[in-house]
Amino acid sequence: MNFIPTQLSGCFILEPKMITDSRGYFMESFNEQTFQKGIGQHVHFVQDNQSYSTKGVLRGLHYQCGVHAQAKLVRVLQGEVLDVAVDIRPGSVTYGQYVAEVLSAENQRQMFVPRGFAHGFVVLSETATFFYKCDNLYNKESEGGIQYNDPALDIDWGLPESELLISEKDMILPTFENAKKVW
Numbered sequence: 131m132n133f134i135p136t137q138l139s140g141c142f143i144l145e146p147k148m149i150t151d152s153r154g155y156f157m158e159s160f161n162e163q164t165f166q167k168g169i170g171q172h173v174h175f176v177q178d179n180q181s182y183s184t185k186g187v188l189r190g191l192h193y194q195c196g197v198h199a200q201a202k203l204v205r206v207l208q209g210e211v212l213d214v215a216v217d218i219r220p221g222s223v224t225y226g227q228y229v230a231e232v233l234s235a236e237n238q239r240q241m242f243v244p245r246g247f248a249h250g251f252v253v254l255s256e257t258a259t260f261f262y263k264c265d266n267l268y269n270k271e272s273e274g275g276i277q278y279n280d281p282a283l284d285i286d287w288g289l290p291e292s293e294l295l296i297s298e299k300d301m302i303l304p305t306f307e308n309a310k311k312v313w
């Protein structure tokens with residue numbers, strides 16, 4: 131597994147080692163020991179999530195507040211997405227900046243999104259199955275979010291606005307400026 135640091139400290143792109151033979155391929159998609167050494171910290175995952183979406187579906191930007199904050203290790207089982215992580219750590223030198231990475235079943239890349247980040251993705255392929263590990267349990271009351279199209283973040287989602295499909299819940303998320311009053 132290659133661990134590629136991004137410009138946001140603590141946020142990594144992971145490239146699993148694919149071992150191919152005449153049958154197909156084998157890879158370790160997660161190995162706790164390799165993972166902790168690669169990112170240089172102890173993270174204990176306690177919940178796995180999976181979602182299926184069609185092209186243009188944009189989920190995000192989401193986070194959980196306070197003691198319920200979650201680090202996430204995300205990947206795509208089928209299809210292709212543009213995955214986005216926004217640094218919302220107060221005092222961080224890269225506060226308000228984001229990284230975006232294409233994750234697909236083909237490239238098998240993963241993104242490690244630390245606590246203190248907002249996270250979202252948009253589906254680029256006809257359909258996509260998205261899988262992620264979380265180091266803290268879901269807590270509905272602690273859910274927070276930021277508008278995906280906030281000009282202050284200026285995220286290039288890679289698809290025209292008219293092709294995006296967004297939940298009612300995500301359509302009414304606050305701006306970055308207003309969200310930061312509560313986290």
Ligand SMILES: Cc1cn([C@H]2C[C@H](O)[C@@H](COP(=O)(O)OP(=O)(O)O[C@H]3O[C@@H](C)C(=O)[C@@H](O)[C@H]3O)O2)c(=O)[nH]c1=O
Pocket residue numbers: 179181189190191192193249250251268297299
């Ligand atoms: C996230 C989550 C949702 N749910 C429920 C709540 C709701 O009824 C239904 C769908 O929830 P949502 O609309 O929030 O699902 P979704 O928009 O897919 O939310 C996810 O988006 C991505 C970008 C993330 O980073 C995740 O942490 C999570 O926030 O599933 C759980 O039961 N457990 C969970 O862990």
